[in-house]
Amino acid sequence: MPELPEVETVRIGLNQNTLGWQIEDVEVLLARAIAYPEQTQDLINLLIGAEFQEWQRRGKYLIAQLSSGRKLGVHLRMTGSLLWCDRDAPVGKHTRVRMLVKEKVERKKEKGGKELRFDDQRTFGRVWAVPQDRAVESVITGLQKLGLEPFDLEFTPEHLAAKLSRSGRPIKTVLLDQETVAGIGNIYADESLFLSRIYPEMAANSLSFEQVRSLHQGIIRALSDGIAKGGTTFSSFQNIAGIKGNYIDTAWVFRRNGQPCNVCGTAIARIKLGGRSTHFCPKCQAID
Structure with missing residues (x-):
């Protein structure tokens, strides 16, 4: 999608x-x-x-x-x-x-x-x-039902922390909820969590404020990089001229299961979470 x-x-x-x-x-x-x-x-x-x-x-x-x-x-x-x-x-x-x-x-x-x-x-x-x-x-x-836009000035680490504190569901699942933040789906949830070094099954309300701050930065970076690359095409997406996006070529974890992490070399893993494929690095996103 x-x-x-x-x-x-x-x-x-x-x-x-x-x-x-x-x-x-x-x-x-x-x-x-x-x-x-x-x-x-x-x-x-x-x-x-x-x-x-x-x-x-x-x-x-x-x-x-x-x-x-x-x-x-x-x-x-x-x-x-x-x-x-x-x-x-x-x-x-x-x-x-x-x-x-x-x-x-x-x-x-x-x-x-x-x-x-x-x-x-x-x-x-x-x-x-x-x-x-x-x-x-x-x-x-x-x-x-939409939450704030991620590039809205009101979408601050404090705002995100308040949203996450209300749920004990896995952080990946909460990020997919459009009431948490508008516009994030499976691709950029995986990418944001990798950039913030957060394990996708961690309970949303268990994150420290420093982790939330890192996640906030990861969300902005992942989405900004996606826009700069013209989006992600792995099936049918194309822009109005019929040109495919190429973010998938530089993705950190999404659809890279089995390939080495670009940071530590560990094989990217994939699990099912809430019925959705979830990609992460077992080392970079390990629970401390």
Whole structure:
């Protein structure tokens, strides 16, 4: 599933390419990809004529501010992609929604026009159109449960310590809870715990404040590195130009089970924790 760095990579690309372009037609190829409104024609009516003004990210959600005062929300889930492409590019078998756009008057006319496509192989991703008179959180209800963004100034070691003190669950499991901190998934939880030298099965409320401070730094570093590398691709993730992310090539532990740790040379181990594969270095992350 795309996590914060992957979704942030998409957001940056959308802001670089789509702003000012006006939606002139929408084609819904899979009705269940639309989470709201219930009727696909209502979504089409809400979007046609609106210009993209700004794309924001909240956790793993993408939210477009439209010129009409409405909003467009997208969650990529496991295999979703937003692709900025020429209209005459072949439509793939996994394309679920097509948003055909027309350019600003001052732009030079591009042959064939452009479109924003939502592709999704596993069909878990969702799209929302939020009317002008509705709060976005009342429509995209998952936003209500999100914790602070990791790059928010209020996301301090003290804030993280307060969150972790409430749970005796394994720290890896708690990091995956979007109410703890928004945007972290399996990849960057493993990487953050390695960078902070914390064993993934330690109880969250057993960490010392120094460990929490180290974890806070590890989270920021892992996510920043992921964004700098354009995200992680090990299955289907790609940016809006269809280019894969390459963080996986420099990952510390994720999907490196059996390979030597880049710090101490010990073989990276993998265990199942909460039904998820968890990667760690038995030496660097040993419990003291």
